Amino acid sequence: xxxxxxxxxxxxxxxxxxxxxxxxxxxxxxxxxxxxxxxxxxxxxxxxxxxxxxxxxxxxxxxxxxxxxxxxxxxxxxxxxxxxxxxxxxxxxxxxxxxxxxxxxxxxxxxxxxxxxxxxxxxxxxxxxxxxxxxxxxxxxxxxxxxxxxxxxxxxxxxxxxxxxxxxxxxxxxxxxxxxxxxxxxxxxxx
Numbered sequence: 001x002x003x004x005x006x007x008x009x010x011x012x013x014x015x016x017x018x019x020x021x022x023x024x025x026x027x028x029x030x031x032x033x034x035x036x037x038x039x040x041x042x043x044x045x046x047x048x049x050x051x052x053x054x055x056x057x058x059x060x061x062x063x064x065x066x067x068x069x070x071x072x073x074x075x076x077x078x079x080x081x082x083x084x085x086x087x088x089x090x091x092x093x094x095x096x097x098x099x100x101x102x103x104x105x106x107x108x109x110x111x112x113x114x115x116x117x118x119x120x121x122x123x124x125x126x127x128x129x130x131x132x133x134x135x136x137x138x139x140x141x142x143x144x145x146x147x148x149x150x151x152x153x154x155x156x157x158x159x160x161x162x163x164x165x166x167x168x169x170x171x172x173x174x175x176x177x178x179x180x181x182x183x184x185x186x187x188x189x190x191x
Contacts, residue, residue, distance in 0.1 A: 048163040052119050054084050054111040054151065056126055056170035058103050060136040061177035063184035067106060074175055076107030079132035082174055084111045085148065086124035094118060099129060107173070116165060121151045126170040135185040140177035149174060 058080040065075035080103045086096040096118040100109035113119045125148025131137035139145040154167040178184055 049114060050116055050163050050165045052113040052116060052165050053167045054100075054113060054124070054126065054169070055167065056082060056100075056109055056149075057107040057173040058082060058109060058128070059107055059173050059175045060131075060184070061140045061175045063136055063178065065185065072173070074173070076103070076105065077131065077136065077176060078103055078105045078107065080107070080109070080176070081129040082109050082111070082170075083127050083129040084113070084124060085127060086113075086118050086120065088118045088120070088123065096124075102132075121153060121168060124151055124168075125149060126151065126174065128174050128176065131176045133185050135182055136176045136178050138177050138179045138182075139175075141172065141175035 058077045059069075059072065059074035060077040061072075061074045063075050065077075067076040069075070082100040084096070084098045084100065088094040088096065096113070096115055098111050098113065100111045103109045127148045128139050128142070128145055142149060149170040149172060151168040152171050154169055156164070156167060160167070
């Protein structure tokens with residue numbers, strides 16, 4: 001019984017093999033050509049670019065707006081900008097001059113520095129750049145717009161994104177104030 005079953009299976013296998021060869025157009029003398037198609041290569045992930053983060057706050061002095069801080073007698077100034085200026089001397093005199101993001105409703109701004117060779121806490125300063133309103137656009141801190149605020153290094157938290165090489169902030173908040181004779185901007189409840 002085993003030999004009969006083996007013969008039947010062998011004959012069926014031979015018939016299947018013969019039909020496959022005939023269907024593929026190959027003769028019994030020459031095996032069918034096999035083409036291996038390799039899968040497309042997966043692109044390597046882009047390398048993570050190192051970055052230094054500089055952050056700070058911009059306020060409007062003596063104006064009672066949303067988020068008013070009585071201890072500072074100032075309110076966060078939304079949509080203002082700061083600038084980061086770094087003076088480098090490596091390989092010749094160079095200046096890095098970057099504008100921050102516009103401040104959010106809390107007065108927070110951010111600058112991301114990718115030219116790490118140009119960044120040095122000692123040679124970089126943060127300056128007032130623009131105010132969103134002529135009602136609060138007189139430099140108050142620093143009082144002279146050509147003076148910058150020095151940076152301090154923040155404690156690096158493990159929750160920071162990969163690639164962040166350091167976080168720095170201005171030693172104090174930057175502030176605008178109303179010009180002499182000008183009134184504070186009106187408090188708005190826009191959301």
